[in-house]
Amino acid sequence: MIKPATTLLLLGTLCASAELASGELSARAAEATTRPNVIFFLTDDHRNDGLGVAGHPVLKTPVMDTLAEQGVRFENAFVTTSICMASRASILTGVTERTHGNTFGQPPVPGPIARLSYPVLMRDAGYRTGFIGKYGVQMHQFNPAREFDVFHPVNRTPYFKQMPDGSQRHETDLCADHAIAFLQAQSPDQPFSLSISFNAPHAEDRDRRPGIGHFPWPPSTDGMYEDIKIPPPRLSDPAIFEALPDFLRHSMNRERYHWRWDTPEKYQTNMRAYFRMISGIDNAIGRIIDTLRDEGLADNTVIIVTGDNGFYLGERGLSGKWSHFEESLRVPLIVYDPRLPAEKRNRVVAEKALNIDIPATLLDLAGIPAPDLYQGQSLLPLVRGE
DSSP: OOHHHHHHHHHHHHHHHSSSOGGGGHHHHHHOSSOOOEEEEESSOTTOOGGGGTSSSSOOOHHHHHHTTEEETTTTTESSSSSHHHHHHHHHHSSHHEEEEEEESSBOOOOOHEEEEEEEEHHHOOOEEEEOOOOOOOOOOOOOOOOOOOEEEEOOOSEEEEEETSSSEEHHHHHHHHHHHHHHHHHSOEEEEEEEEETTOOOTTTOOOOGGSSOOOOOGGGGTTTTTOOOOOOTOOHHHHSSSSSHHHHHHHHHHHHHHHHSHHHHHHHHHHHHHHHHHHHHHHHHHHHHHHHTTTTGGGGEEEEEEEEEEEEEOOOEEOOSSHHHHHHEEEEEEETTGGGEEEEEEEEEEEEEEGGHHHHHHHOOOOOOOTSSSSOHEEETTTO
């Protein structure tokens, strides 16, 4: 587990090193191309207020907090469809579900759209591309070797994977392990684009036992939040639920509310477990940032963190996502660029951002024009304070 103080020092070192004169940069960074590297972290069922830096009264996320404090945080970031597959397809392709058409029970993303996904375009432009974790999208004639130099899918169900030595490793930690191996094999002469897509903090829906059955957390967060009473959800007055339209009162949102939040004891147990999963992601990101520093890659690597959709934590008497309220649609979004001058860091941007803006932003970082097909736009002008 990365200790908060260590991580804060690390991020401070990264930011300070980005401001050094070129003659003081490490030899490896000096040799590297001027095009930045990119690491894109995607979480699952993680809404906008699930960060300490966003004012959460309980949740501990010191690594992501420091990325935000040394970078730019978008406080009004939203997804265009609040469900895993559709949102992830939009993040890859830069278009809404209405255009790409892919969600559960629907056809794959059509070939002409799939061929314009950001990993394909970045690899064509000379980037070494990697994908680790939950892919969760159906692409027409998908061939991982076409999009990625390194492709390590790691899925949940179960979260804990059996290792060759008989031990078990959590999916979040395995994602970090593969990411570290990718970085350790990186040549200083080629830029890279690495996408790390966590399954956490998505519930293990088939196991409805409260706590580690339903929200299995990694060992690095054992015992966290155990002595804290989680505040009740906002908008939890039963009258608010009763005022919802009939289709929401008899929906999967309500069914899953009874899996997770419908008694005080179940609520406390599952909320602690859910928070441990997010803190576990934070620890994993810290390990990966440590490796960036150790491999001499930190000075030229942009880090983006966001979620694939929001999540009801009992608000309005609901759970899950899928619907139109803010808790379901609004996600965290952090952009950390070590090349930003000091006066441009530690900013909170109020302008709206969408998940379909992510691929245009990644291509813009790489100096690649976004296809006319894309419906999102680059966020770099806002990141740079323009």
